[in-house]
Amino acid sequence: MSNEHVLVIFPHPDDEAFGVSGTILSHTEAGTPVTYICLTLGEMGRNMGRPVMANRETLPDIRLKELEEAVRLLGIQDLRRFGMRDKTVEFTDQAALVERLSDAINEIQPSKIITFYPGYAVHPDHDATGEAVIRAVRELPENNRPVVHAIAFADGSVEAIGEPDVLHDVSGYREQKLAVIEAHASQTAGLIEQVRKRTNSDFIEDMLHTERFWTYPV
Amino acid sequence: MDTIQVEAVQEKLEQLAGKDVYIHVETTNGAYASHNDKSFFSAGAFVRNLRFQYVHGKITGEGPYRVGLETQQGWVYAEGLTDWEIDPDGRLLLAGHDPDGRLACALELSETPFRK
Numbered sequence: 441m442s443n444e445h446v447l448v449i450f451p452h453p454d455d456e457a458f459g460v461s462g463t464i465l466s467h468t469e470a471g472t473p474v475t476y477i478c479l480t481l482g483e484m485g486r487n488m489g490r491p492v493m494a495n496r497e498t499l500p501d502i503r504l505k506e507l508e509e510a511v512r513l514l515g516i517q518d519l520r521r522f523g524m525r526d527k528t529v530e531f532t533d534q535a536a537l538v539e540r541l542s543d544a545i546n547e548i549q550p551s552k553i554i555t556f557y558p559g560y561a562v563h564p565d566h567d568a569t570g571e572a573v574i575r576a577v578r579e580l581p582e583n584n585r586p587v588v589h590a591i592a593f594a595d596g597s598v599e600a601i602g603e604p605d606v607l608h609d610v611s612g613y614r615e616q617k618l619a620v621i622e623a624h625a626s627q628t629a630g631l632i633e634q635v636r637k638r639t640n641s642d643f644i645e646d647m648l649h650t651e652r653f654w655t656y657p658v
Numbered sequence: 659m660d661t662i663q664v665e666a667v668q669e670k671l672e673q674l675a676g677k678d679v680y681i682h683v684e685t686t687n688g689a690y691a692s693h694n695d696k697s698f699f700s701a702g703a704f705v706r707n708l709r710f711q712y713v714h715g716k717i718t719g720e721g722p723y724r725v726g727l728e729t730q731q732g733w734v735y736a737e738g739l740t741d742w743e744i745d746p747d748g749r750l751l752l753a754g755h756d757p758d759g760r761l762a763c764a765l766e767l768s769e770t771p772f773r774k
Contacts, residue, residue: 484684484686484704485761486686486687486688486689486760486761486762487759487760487761488755488759488760488761489759490758490759491759492659492741492755492759495659495743495745495751495753496682496684496751496753496761496764496766497745497749497751497766497772497773498745500773525774527689527704562689562690562693563689563690564689565689594693595693595696630758
């Protein structure tokens with residue numbers, strides 16, 4: 441594992457909590473370094489906490505603290521923020537974003553990148569992030585590209601891109617994963633309440649047991 | 659934030675009338691509205707840090723409240739406002755929260771730019 445380094449790239453604090461935190465924990469507990477690039481602070485989130493704890497202007501600072509706590513719980517030593525604004529990733533200068541990602545990838549030399557599957561990740565920021573990451577990876581020489589594990593959750597994903605080829609059983613990390621989700625309290629208080637009261641959906645329960653990835657053809 | 663006090667908001671709107679102010683205004687139904695409910699038509703808009711002046715401003719309604727700001731050339735309008743505060747930077751923050759506390763709309767005025 442000497443050359444392993446996992447690079448996680450998502451646009452919003454809490455994106456790392458739902459679909460990947462069990463996988464991240466398995467890496468950091470095995471001693472594999474993980475770098476997390478988070479593009480925005482989720483400044484435009486609709487959830488303001490239950491009861492309301494934030495307003496539009498205080499939300500970014502609250503979410504930064506939540507992100508830092510989640511990162512600590514995940515054992516991530518290297519958090520990098522790109523200072524972009526929530527909802528605007530698809531509208532920013534794509535070439536500039538790809539270049540920043542390329543610089544980071546060249547420096548970190550990751551063995552694996554985890555990001556969203558462009559076109560199948562529901563939120564426009566998710567799709568735009570995945571697309572920029574794929575473009576950055578494809579700038580590398582073909583024989584020197586990290587594996588890309590992408591997350592898709594749009595309806596119709598399986599019909600369009602097939603079944604996910606990487607399944608991680610993360611049931612052993614259930615409580616730790618819940619703690620990471622709970623760290624993002626301004627966004628997740630309602631969800632956590634459902635889990636604690638055992639009124640959560642099958643979808644949430646499944647997410648606490650299995651994390652699914654598609655190896656992106658780069 | 660606190661439940662809107664009409665007189666206090668009106669007073670602040672009058673203080674800011676005729677001054678150069680920066681505005682943040684938005685409506686949102688959340689980024690996942692259509693994902694969670696296929697029949698839901700997702701729509702929203704935001705404007706952040708446009709500088710302008712309004713001639714006069716008024717808050718109306720029984721709660722949720724409406725605010726209209728008349729400018730030389732046009733209008734700014736928001737409805738569904740429930741909560742307010744003057745934040746530590748002296749900015750007027752108005753927000754509309756749904757029964758679950760989620761933000762549905764916001765209208766904010768500041769004499770200095772908001773953080774980008």
